[in-house]
Amino acid sequence: MALTRRAWIAGAAGAVASSILLPRFANAAEFTYKFANNLPLNHPVNIRAKQAADKIREETGGRVDIKIFANSALGTDPDVLSQVRTGGVEFFLMGGLLLASLVPIANIDGIPYAFPDYPAVWRAVDGKLGQTVRSEIAKFNLIAMERQWDNGFHQITTRSKPIHTPDDMPGLKIRTGPSALQVQMCTALGASPTSLSFNELYTALQTGLVDGQLNALVLIKAAKLYEVQSYCALTNHMWSGFWFLANKAAWERLPENLRNVIATHINAAAVQQREDVALSNKTLQQDLAALGLKFTSPDPAPFRARLAKAGFYRAWKDKLGAPAWSVLESYAGKLGPVHTI
Secondary structure (H helix, E strand, O other), X not given: OOOOHHHHHHHHHHHHHHHHHOOOOOOOOOEEEEEEOOOOOOOHHHHHHHHHHHHXXXXXXXXXXXXXXXXXXXXXHXXXXXXXXXXXXXXXXXXXXXXXXXXXXXXXXXXXXXXXOHHHHHHHHOOHXXXXXXXXXXXXXXXXXXXXXXXXXXXXXXXXXOOOOHHHOOOOEEEEOOOHHHHHXXXXXXXXXXXXXXXXXXXXXXXXXXXXXXEOHHHHHHOOHHXXXXXXXXXXXXXXXXXXXXXXXXXXXXXXXXXXXXXXXXXXXXXXXHXXXXXXXXXXXXXXXXXXXXXXXOOHHHHHHHHHHXXXXXXXHHHHOHHHXXXXXXXXXXXXXXXXX
């Protein structure tokens, strides 16, 4: 049956409208990969990861679709680490402090008071120290992207009293992650560490199960910990970063050109996220103070001396091995009672 002119025009208009409504990439992605992490959706990591995923989808013509699962949506960190090793999850962002449960030297860049500032951190983790850790990660069916994401310098928040010196630490119930480094640091300073997953932290602070916790200002704000804490000691006691990890088999299934696109955008996003954190750090203390958090600025020297006296640095040198420790000290200077750069 011949179409009338009116019917043809109506059909054409409908086709145009449909094409506008259709997604840019109508066909299903050739590679749909999950990216999991334990951070809030509004954290700079997830904001930049979403931008990277969009760019990867665009540049690959829709062949690669990375779906983000934030806020421990796929399970606790140990659960997801197991999934990414077996291939149930393709990408995972994990802090070195927690990854050390599998890769012992992954927490070496978090040794307390190893780095005085960000320039020192980036020289180390973008240099030989980062290369050393990535080569170890590769032994566990995982691929680590070249650039680490910034979790920040850690501070200590408390509910009942401010911290000025190490003498204020004994008796405090401090939440840590399942990190031997954090647990042993707290113990050496006289506190009582309690290991809890991050998604349990807010409630634990709210109910008084723990008195305080260790995290960077950016996460303290993003997770609204200021609502259940009164004080923040700017100890800068350790820096921690996130490794963007890939399941080795899933990574190698990708053609080389797609791997290059993904790595390029993920590493670029990591550098952008570092810049986001640096920019936010300029106002975070002021913002958090306006929200009611009271700040102290303890001298780091007594804390470092207390750790040295307790044998903390000697024990971790033995645990991580002299070769890796030597690489760390090539950036950090001698670790122990005397700290020089």
